[in-house]
Amino acid sequence: MANETKIPYKIYLEESEMPQAWYNVRADMKNKPAPLLNPGTLQPMTAQELGGVFCQELVEQELDDHTPYIPIPQEIRDFYKMYRPSPLVRAYCLEEKLQTPAKIYYKFEGNNTSGSHKLNSAIAQAYYAKKQGLKGVTTETGAGQWGTALSMACAYLGLDCQVYMVKVSYEQKPFRREVMRTYGASVTPSPSETTAVGRKILAEHPGTTGSLGCAISEAVEAATSQEGYRYVLGSVLNQVLLHQSVIGLETKAAMDKYGIQADIVIGCAGGGSNLGGLISPFVGEKLRGEADYRIIAVEPASCPSLTRGKFAYDFCDTGMVCPLAKMYTLGSGFIPSANHAGGLRYHGMSPVVSQLYHDGLIEATSVEQTKVFEAATYFARVEGILPAPESSHAIRVAIDEALKCKETGEEKTIVFGLTGTGYFDMVAYEKFNNGEMNDYIPTDDDLAQGFAGLPQVD
Amino acid sequence: MANETKIPYKIYLEESEMPQAWYNVRADMKNKPAPLLNPGTLQPMTAQELGGVFCQELVEQELDDHTPYIPIPQEIRDFYKMYRPSPLVRAYCLEEKLQTPAKIYYKFEGNNTSGSHKLNSAIAQAYYAKKQGLKGVTTETGAGQWGTALSMACAYLGLDCQVYMVKVSYEQKPFRREVMRTYGASVTPSPSETTAVGRKILAEHPGTTGSLGCAISEAVEAATSQEGYRYVLGSVLNQVLLHQSVIGLETKAAMDKYGIQADIVIGCAGGGSNLGGLISPFVGEKLRGEADYRIIAVEPASCPSLTRGKFAYDFCDTGMVCPLAKMYTLGSGFIPSANHAGGLRYHGMSPVVSQLYHDGLIEATSVEQTKVFEAATYFARVEGILPAPESSHAIRVAIDEALKCKETGEEKTIVFGLTGTGYFDMVAYEKFNNGEMNDYIPTDDDLAQGFAGLPQVD
Numbered sequence: 001m002a003n004e005t006k007i008p009y010k011i012y013l014e015e016s017e018m019p020q021a022w023y024n025v026r027a028d029m030k031n032k033p034a035p036l037l038n039p040g041t042l043q044p045m046t047a048q049e050l051g052g053v054f055c056q057e058l059v060e061q062e063l064d065d066h067t068p069y070i071p072i073p074q075e076i077r078d079f080y081k082m083y084r085p086s087p088l089v090r091a092y093c094l095e096e097k098l099q100t101p102a103k104i105y106y107k108f109e110g111n112n113t114s115g116s117h118k119l120n121s122a123i124a125q126a127y128y129a130k131k132q133g134l135k136g137v138t139t140e141t142g143a144g145q146w147g148t149a150l151s152m153a154c155a156y157l158g159l160d161c162q163v164y165m166v167k168v169s170y171e172q173k174p175f176r177r178e179v180m181r182t183y184g185a186s187v188t189p190s191p192s193e194t195t196a197v198g199r200k201i202l203a204e205h206p207g208t209t210g211s212l213g214c215a216i217s218e219a220v221e222a223a224t225s226q227e228g229y230r231y232v233l234g235s236v237l238n239q240v241l242l243h244q245s246v247i248g249l250e251t252k253a254a255m256d257k258y259g260i261q262a263d264i265v266i267g268c269a270g271g272g273s274n275l276g277g278l279i280s281p282f283v284g285e286k287l288r289g290e291a292d293y294r295i296i297a298v299e300p301a302s303c304p305s306l307t308r309g310k311f312a313y314d315f316c317d318t319g320m321v322c323p324l325a326k327m328y329t330l331g332s333g334f335i336p337s338a339n340h341a342g343g344l345r346y347h348g349m350s351p352v353v354s355q356l357y358h359d360g361l362i363e364a365t366s367v368e369q370t371k372v373f374e375a376a377t378y379f380a381r382v383e384g385i386l387p388a389p390e391s392s393h394a395i396r397v398a399i400d401e402a403l404k405c406k407e408t409g410e411e412k413t414i415v416f417g418l419t420g421t422g423y424f425d426m427v428a429y430e431k432f433n434n435g436e437m438n439d440y441i442p443t444d445d446d447l448a449q450g451f452a453g454l455p456q457v458d
Numbered sequence: 459m460a461n462e463t464k465i466p467y468k469i470y471l472e473e474s475e476m477p478q479a480w481y482n483v484r485a486d487m488k489n490k491p492a493p494l495l496n497p498g499t500l501q502p503m504t505a506q507e508l509g510g511v512f513c514q515e516l517v518e519q520e521l522d523d524h525t526p527y528i529p530i531p532q533e534i535r536d537f538y539k540m541y542r543p544s545p546l547v548r549a550y551c552l553e554e555k556l557q558t559p560a561k562i563y564y565k566f567e568g569n570n571t572s573g574s575h576k577l578n579s580a581i582a583q584a585y586y587a588k589k590q591g592l593k594g595v596t597t598e599t600g601a602g603q604w605g606t607a608l609s610m611a612c613a614y615l616g617l618d619c620q621v622y623m624v625k626v627s628y629e630q631k632p633f634r635r636e637v638m639r640t641y642g643a644s645v646t647p648s649p650s651e652t653t654a655v656g657r658k659i660l661a662e663h664p665g666t667t668g669s670l671g672c673a674i675s676e677a678v679e680a681a682t683s684q685e686g687y688r689y690v691l692g693s694v695l696n697q698v699l700l701h702q703s704v705i706g707l708e709t710k711a712a713m714d715k716y717g718i719q720a721d722i723v724i725g726c727a728g729g730g731s732n733l734g735g736l737i738s739p740f741v742g743e744k745l746r747g748e749a750d751y752r753i754i755a756v757e758p759a760s761c762p763s764l765t766r767g768k769f770a771y772d773f774c775d776t777g778m779v780c781p782l783a784k785m786y787t788l789g790s791g792f793i794p795s796a797n798h799a800g801g802l803r804y805h806g807m808s809p810v811v812s813q814l815y816h817d818g819l820i821e822a823t824s825v826e827q828t829k830v831f832e833a834a835t836y837f838a839r840v841e842g843i844l845p846a847p848e849s850s851h852a853i854r855v856a857i858d859e860a861l862k863c864k865e866t867g868e869e870k871t872i873v874f875g876l877t878g879t880g881y882f883d884m885v886a887y888e889k890f891n892n893g894e895m896n897d898y899i900p901t902d903d904d905l906a907q908g909f910a911g912l913p914q915v916d
Contacts (some may be wrong), residue, residue, distance in 0.1 A: 008472070008473045009473065009539040009540060010539070012470050014466070015466045015467065054594055078550075081466070081467040081468070082551065082841065084469060092536075092542065093614075112842060112843075113571045113838065113842060113843055113844045113879070115881075151546045152839075152842055155838075155839040156551075156839065156842070158842070174884070174888075175633075175881070175882075175884035175885075178884040178888045178891065179844060179881075179884060179887075181888075181891050182835055182838060182844065182884075182887050182891060183838065183839060184839065264753055288894070308787070323840065377640055380571065380613075380640060380641065381610075381613040381614065381641060381642065382614070384540045384541055384570060384571060384610055384614070385570075385571055386571045386637060386640065403750055421571070423573075423633070423637075423881045423882070425635075426632070426633035426636040426637060426640075427633075429637075429640050430632075430636045430639075433636065433639050433640060
C-alpha cells in the first residue's frame, strides 16, 4: 500500500524545518478573546497584577493579542529537539482496515516521557521562570501528564517543582506520582493541609477526593506565599495555546512539504491546550481568508463545556482566588460524574477556543466514553499506538468522519491530534475490557446547578 | 551546542534507507554457535523435531548459519514502518552535563507501545505463523515487554495469542497484563493449573511466584498440545537475534550517512536479543577484518551469566522440556535474589552472543542495581527519556566510559542501545527514590548450587 504513494508512514521535519517562532492566533482574530478580570474589582487584570502570579515574560505573552509571531528562544528550541519534531503519521493501516477512501493523518505528541503535548508549554514556562531568576514553580495536575511534563522541564533547568495532584489521581495513579518524583518534583495530594484554601475545602467537604479547580487554588496560594516562586498552568491560558502552536505549525509544515491539503482538522478539547495549538495555523488561514477547513473540537458527553455550556465570565478555580475568564463553562462547581474515565474534565474552555467557537470558526461535538474506548482499542490494534483516553475522543470522530467518506465515496483528507499515550490509564482500559464501563450524560438539571454558581459579571 | 555540528539531535533514516534484509552474523562466524540438542537423545535437533514447536520458516532461520542476508518480507517491512526507523540520538545534553569530550549516541527502541525492541521479532514470528496458516501462538513473558509486543503483532495479523506471565509480574504489573488484554491476548499467571508441567511445579513448590524458565515450559506444552499452535520466544534463539539485527543495521546506516565512526558499542544483556541485534553488523565487520570496535555486554551483578557463568550445554527452561543450548549459563535452576528489580533475569545467554564472547570478540561487565538506577535517574533528567531498568545497564557503562574520556581527554565515539522505557517499572523506581533499594551479588556458593544442576553433555 505504501508503494502507491510517495507519502511515507511518518513525516519527520528536518531540524532546520522546525518552527523558530510560535504563532499567536489572537493577532488574526477580529474578535479578541475577552480579558481576564480581577475577581475583586471585576476590572481587567493589569500586567502588574498578573506579575504577582505569573513570570513577567509570560504575562506579556498572555496579554499580547497583536503580535502574530513570537520567537522561540534558542534554549527552548534546543530542548524541543530532544523530543521534537513529532511525527505526522499517515494512518495507512487504519484507512485499509476501515476501507475508506479518506486519507487520515495524525500528529502524534506521545513520544516523550510526559506522554503528551504538555511538555511543549512546560519547558517554555520553566524557561522564563529560570530566566527571571526564580527558585521554582508550583502547579496542579489531574491525570498527571502536565505535572510530569513540568517536572521534566524543571529537572532539566534546575528549578524546584511543587505539584498539587488531585487526590483521587494521587491515590489511583501512584506511578504517575513516582515519575514526577523521579524527576525531583515534590507531589502533594490535593486538597491538603499545606494551604489555607486546602484546609478550608477539607473542613467544608471532609473526605473529598479533590478536583482540578481545587488543586489550582492550592498551587496559586503556594506560589504567592513563597519568595521566588510563581504559578504555572498547563492549559486554558493564552500563553499555553501560544506555546502549543508548535504542534499546528509542525503539522502545517509537514503537510506543505508533501503538498497535502486538509479538509477536516480534529482535536480533543479539555482546557483547549492541544486543540488550540493544533488548529491555530489552520484557523489563521481561515481568518485571513486564505483557506477553508472544517475544524472540529471533540469533548466528553459527561463534561460538555462547548456543546452545552454557557459563554460567560467564570472562575477558573474552585477556591475563586484566580482571575475570571470569559469562556464556555459549566460553572466552576461542576465536577463530572465519578464514572467518567476519559479525561478532559475541566469545567471551562480556553478563552481563545471559546471565542473561535462563538464566532463560528470551529465546530464542536461530544462523544460518550464507551464509544471513545471502542475507538481507542480499535486504533491500538490497527495502528499499534495505545492512545490516551483524551486523545481517543479525536480518534472516535476521525473514524466516524472516515466512515462517512466510505458511504459517500469522498476522498477527504482528515487530520487529527493524537495528544498522547495511555500507559498510565490502564485502570480505565481494564474497566472497558471487563465490560464494566458506563456512559453518563448530565441532565439539564445537573447542568443548572453548575450554572447557578456563575458570577454576575455581564 | 547543536550549531557547532551538522549532526542533528535525532537521526531518522528515510523509509527508502531502511534495511530490506536481516543480517545473519552466524554466516561470518568462524566458530559457529553449537547446535541445539534434543534433551532426550542429546543429538542435534533436526528441522523436523524443531518444526513441532516452531513455525517452519523460523526453523529454517534457526538452523541457517551460512546465509549472510535474509530478505525481510514486504508485510513485515510495512509493519516496521509504523514504528521504525527508530531514532539514533546524539546525546548532546548528556555530553554537556558530563563535560566529556566523548561523543555519545544511543539507538532508542522505546517509541512503540510494547515499550521496547521486542516488537521487531514479535511481528516477524507472528507473520510466519500466519503464513503457515496457524490459529495462534503461545509464549511466556516476565516483565511483560515481550508479551505486549507479541499481542500487538497478533492483533494486527488476527492471530490468537496466549501468554504465560510469570506470576509475580502478573500480580505486580497489572497494567502490563491489561495492555496485553487490550490487544486481545489471553494472559495466564504461571505456574498455572492449565498445563501438566505447571501442575507439577505447583505441587513441588506450592506458593512459588514463578520464573521465566517455568513459564517457558508451560507455553511450550500449551503450543504442542493444541492443534494449529506453535511456540514463540522473545530472546536467546538465533532467529530472534536475526530479526533484531534491524537495530544494528539501522544504527550502522545512520552512522554511515553522517560519517560517524564508533569506538565503543554497548548493550545490556539478558537473553541477548537486543545486544545481539545491535552489535551484529559491528561484529560482522570485526569478523571480516574490516573494522575494529570495543563491544561491551552489560549484565546485572545479581544475574551474571557471562561474567561468572559456565560455557556449557544447559536447559533453556525449568521444566526441562526444551532443547539444550550451549551457552554461558548459571544453571536452569538459578533464580536471581527477590530484591533484584533491574530485569535481565534469565539464567542463560543466547548461543550466538555466548560464542562471540567465548571467542573474545566482545567483552562483558556486570553492574549493581543501585548504580544502574542512579544512571537511569540521571539520564532521565538530562535526556528526558525515562529508561527501562534493563536499558539502564547500558546507560551506566556508557556514562562510565564517557567519564573515562573526560579524564584522558579522548574524544571517543560511544554508541549504546536504549532498548526501552520504564513506564511500567515505577515500583522499582519508587524503591530507589525512597532509598530502599539494595544490591545483591550472589556468592560463589550460591552459584555452585546452580551449576550443580547442569546436565552432563560435554
